[in-house]
Amino acid sequence: MRYTDLVxxxxxxxxxxxxxxxxxxxxxxxxYFGFYGAHYTAKGLQSAFRRIMTERExxxxxxxxCFPEIPFEQVMAQLFREKGVYSDTLGTNxxxxxxxxxxxYIRVYxxxxxxxxxxxxxxxxxxxxxxxxxxxxxxELRHLNLGRQFDGVYISSDYGCRKPDRRFFRTLIDEQRxxxxxxxxxxxxxxxDIAGAKAAGLSTLYMHTSLTPRKQPAADPAxxxxxxPGPHWEYEGHDWAALAExxxxxx
Numbered sequence: 001m002r003y004t005d006l007v008x009x010x011x012x013x014x015x016x017x018x019x020x021x022x023x024x025x026x027x028x029x030x031x032y033f034g035f036y037g038a039h040y041t042a043k044g045l046q047s048a049f050r051r052i053m054t055e056r057e058x059x060x061x062x063x064x065x066c067f068p069e070i071p072f073e074q075v076m077a078q079l080f081r082e083k084g085v086y087s088d089t090l091g092t093n094x095x096x097x098x099x100x101x102x103x104x105y106i107r108v109y110x111x112x113x114x115x116x117x118x119x120x121x122x123x124x125x126x127x128x129x130x131x132x133x134x135x136x137x138x139x140e141l142r143h144l145n146l147g148r149q150f151d152g153v154y155i156s157s158d159y160g161c162r163k164p165d166r167r168f169f170r171t172l173i174d175e176q177r178x179x180x181x182x183x184x185x186x187x188x189x190x191x192x193d194i195a196g197a198k199a200a201g202l203s204t205l206y207m208h209t210s211l212t213p214r215k216q217p218a219a220d221p222a223x224x225x226x227x228x229p230g231p232h233w234e235y236e237g238h239d240w241a242a243l244a245e246x247x248x249x250x251x
Contacts, residue, residue, distance in 0.1 A: 002182070002250065002251060003124070003182050003183065003184045003203070003250045003251060004123075004124065004125060004179075004182045004183075004251070005124065005125045005126075005127060005176075005178050005182060005183045005184070006119060006124050006125070006126050006127070006183075006184050006186060006247070007127045007128075007129050007172065007183055007184065007185045007186065007197070007202065008126065008127065008128050008129070008150075008186050008187070009129065009130060009131075009163075009185075009186065009187030009188060009189070009192075009193045010128060010130035010132060010137065011130065011132070011211060012187075012188040012189065012207075012209050012210070012211030012212060013186060013187050013188045013193075013207055013209065013238075014108060014109060014112050014116075014146070015106065015107070015108055015109065015112075015140075015144065015146070016105070016106070016107050016108075016109055016209075016210065016211065016238075017103065017105065017106040017107075017211070018103075018104045018105055018106075019099075019102040019103050019104065020102055020104055021098075021102050022102075023042060024101075025098060025101045025102045026042040026043070026045055026046045027042040028097070028101050029042075029045060029094060029097060029098045029101065030042045030044075030045045032093075032094055032097050033045065033079070033080065033083070033094065036080070036085055036087075036090055037083065037084070037085050038079065038080045038082075038083035038084075038085045039083065040079070040083070045079065048079055048082065049075060049076075049079060052075050052078050052079065053070055053075055056068075056070045056074075056075070057070060060160065067161055067162045067163070067164065067165040067168075068160060068161060068162075069131070069156040069157050069159070069160055069161055069162040070157075071133065071134070071135070071157045072095045072098075072133045072135055072136070072157070073088075073091045073092045073094075073095040073133075073135045074091065075091075076090075076091040076092070076094040076095045076098075077090070077091025077092075078091075079091075079094075080094070092135055095133070095135045095136070096135060096136070096139070099133075099135075099136045106140060106143070106144070107144075108144050108146060109209075109238040109240055110238075110240065110241075111239065111240035111241040111244070112146075112240045113145075113146070113149065114240075114241070114244070115240040115241065115243065115244035115247075116149040116150075117149070118244050118248070119244060119247060119248070120149070122248050122251055123251055124247075124251060125151045126149060126150045126151055127150060127151060127152050127153075127154065127172060127176070128147075128150045128152070128153045128154060129154045129163070129168065129169070129172055129185070130153075130154070130155055130156065131156045131162040131163050131192060132155050132156060132157065133155070133157045134155045134157045134158055135157070137155050138155070141153070151176075152172070152175075152176060154168070154171065154172050156168060159171055162192070163187075163189075163192040163193060163196040163197075164191065164192050164193075164195045164196025164199065165196065166196065166199050166200045168196070169185075169196055169197060169199075169200035169202065170200060173200065180200060180201035180202050181201065183202045183203065184202065184203045184204070184205060184247075184250065185197030185202045185203070185204050185205070186204075186205045186207065187204075187205075187206065187207065188206070188207045188208065188209045188211060188212045189212060189213060189216070190206055190216050191213070191216070193206070194206050194232075198232070203230055203231035203232065204231070204232045204233070205225070205232075205233045205234070205235060205247075206219060206232070206233070206234045206235070207219070207234075207235050207236075207237075207238065207243075208234070208235070208236050208237070209237065209238045210238070218236055219234035219235050219236040220234045221234075221236075225243075225246040225247070225249075225250075226246060226249070
């Protein structure tokens, strides 16, 4: 099978990131709220955030095909409103402050940019399909100088659903008029990236990286690129220089 379109997950596949949403993060965020007259304790803010998120997810519905994605900044704005402060801008700013405070590091895996450039030169179209929040990820892509590498960027908070929901995959396929038979999804999570892509009719490449959920097994050598006929492959680690060479053979 020859592929024309490569669909990438972001965090754990192209980008290495570590966040800690600890007590200090909630304390700093609560302090920001207080600056604008919306007074919460750190624990009170965290509890109220979880309550609103749970309520919104319940309203969105949960079913086999429904994996709702709630925009983070909207929840923050509602937290301001509950204290009588009405400003969507403050909700956005609070969301970004929360994210920045929680990040211990964020960096592109070595070789990613060269690999993406080589794949584009070879004729592949590159798409990003990420379970993420626009209010965070848009700016992180800019910071990492990564967003322009793609023909299109799809972030789950824009669509109200997330991987493995087939609706998220179908949004990319339908809007870009892609043929799923010629698309390869590359991601580091079997349950979201791989299961969702298979359900949507895409071929898949599972990468077992440092950010793969701990309970998920390592890559199966018998399913390595170049050894297995596909349509599912597995790769251990994030050596993008080597992986790009293997992907070039799939065009």
